[in-house]
Amino acid sequence: MFPMVPYYNLAELHEILKPQMPKPYSGMWEVYSEMIPALIKQCSDPNYYTKRDIPHALPVPSNDTKMSSLQPDANGWVAACTDDEVAPGDFLRFDVGPRTFVVYHAEDDRKFYATAGKCTHGAADLSDGLVTGNLIECPKHNGCFDFKTGEPKRLPVRTRLATFPVKVYRAVILLTLNVVRPCTTSRVR
Numbered sequence: 001m002f003p004m005v006p007y008y009n010l011a012e013l014h015e016i017l018k019p020q021m022p023k024p025y026s027g028m029w030e031v032y033s034e035m036i037p038a039l040i041k042q043c044s045d046p047n048y049y050t051k052r053d054i055p056h057a058l059p060v061p062s063n064d065t066k067m068s069s070l071q072p073d074a075n076g077w078v079a080a081c082t083d084d085e086v087a088p089g090d091f092l093r094f095d096v097g098p099r100t101f102v103v104y105h106a107e108d109d110r111k112f113y114a115t116a117g118k119c120t121h122g123a124a125d126l127s128d129g130l131v132t133g134n135l136i137e138c139p140k141h142n143g144c145f146d147f148k149t150g151e152p153k154r155l156p157v158r159t160r161l162a163t164f165p166v167k168v169y170r171a172v173i174l175l176t177l178n179v180v181r182p183c184t185t186s187r188v189r
């Protein structure tokens, strides 16, 4: 789940993440008494899943905001990078004032996309995550979003990620912060 964390730091990582995880099972009996009825129900309803309470995300610490001197023009457009800085399948973080964004270069249609840079679940930096196809996976709890639409695709994320229109002008990738497709809550299984 966290392949870059050395094994001797897992205990410390566990302490940090524990308050944000579902309550652990008390033993194998509790696991099987939930798992076996769920497997039986899935025989007739493949979409059935076990609902577990997930704690609310922790507030973002106020000192987590870094300031960039980059500012949008009068029409709200701001230059993020040049097109050769983001290879197909890759993505790039950039900041405007105190806000952070991510620009993506989709492999399938070779177009550029942009989203807010903070996960809507626990405000982790999505630029530290992983892109697979059109999905960005959050590095903190492995929630996923479709970066083209902002739709949440894997729990624990439930709230849509804001996305921003992008245009390429003379090899420069610009996005407008005036038009934002807002965060809304969607159902994810």
Ligand code: FES
Residues within 6 Å of the ligand: 119, 120, 121, 122, 123, 124, 138, 139, 140, 141, 142, 143, 144, 155, 156, 157
């Ligand atoms: Fe929890 Fe992103 S911070 S999934």
